[in-house]
Amino acid sequence: MGLILLCASEIMYAQKSCLSQNHTFISTPRNVDLSEPITIPVVVHVLFKTDDQFISAQQVQDQIQMLTADFRRQNADTLQTPAVFQGVAADTEIEFCLATRGPDGKEVSGVNLLPTEEAEIGITGKFSETREGGQDTWDAGQYLNIWVCEILEDGSIAGFSSLPGEDDDWDGVVIDYRYFGLDTSLYPHHLGRTLTHEVGHWLGLNHTWGDEDNCNVDDGVEDTPLQQQAYRDCPTGDQFSCNSQDMYMNFMDLVNDDCMNLFTQGQKMRMHETIDQYRSTIRSSPGCALITSIAASNLQEKLRIYPNPTRDYIHVVYINDKPIVPEKVSRLFDLQGRLQMQSLSDRIDVRDLPGGLYLLKIQIGSEVSTQKILIL
């Protein structure tokens, strides 16, 4: 595989430049289409070797919500952006949704749960190879691929990203499982902003200080001030270098999660230019299209669900030709789409639910099967 760009947000011992400057962006203002927000379908491949590497669907949902809130400037801590930078702070008008359709058009959960035997699958590069115990990139013209896995055992790399325009055999961002999601991840990288930072790279942003510890190298974005070097932890008060006030609270610096809170208008333009130049097909991706009818999935043929109608229990049996019984998540929704119950068991107790029609969604890996269930 090609170059891995380590931008361990950024607990690096072997600091490399996170984003090379060799791809050219059109420097004159272009007509970037900002008529409506762009929604980018996301698939999260969770590669887990041990139970503590497992990320639940709820954690993934919280993380993707946080990502969108950061990009739309909807989080409460935007108030902490210093007054001097409030004017350039941007709602980037980019949003993210968990995929509902896979590359073959069939219904999926945007969370792809994949047990693996591989240690340090992030750093070895096997994360993006299905035959090596990872997961091949879903069509990057349609999806943002996020792999959550063990990058290094010691946790010293939090994440890295592929570059727009790079010709590589994988495309997306990789986040170590300890830095993905909210609350359960490690302080001070506990607010899911490792992902915000890495997706910034994926959309063409450089580090605000330009990756060299001097005042000569800029990040190529006009409204992020020149900065001598990266900031870490959480500086207090105003900081200055290169004859200007430093925007260390930018998502593309390396401060703690609870210390960063903005992208700028210039970064917004850069990201939209990147989408137009390198990822324009994602605008029309059907990855998050509403599933309006119950399409038969491959999974459906392998499931036996009975009895239906039922009064008390639903049995969910997976017919498997292999000795391994995969992790299976069953979710029961009412017809308004509200989640009523979730279960990992082969026998779902529905005695407490009012009678009526429900939708039972069963997920194994990224595959989802949906069936109507009548509770009497």
Ligand SMILES: [Zn+2]
């Ligand atoms: Zn970085």
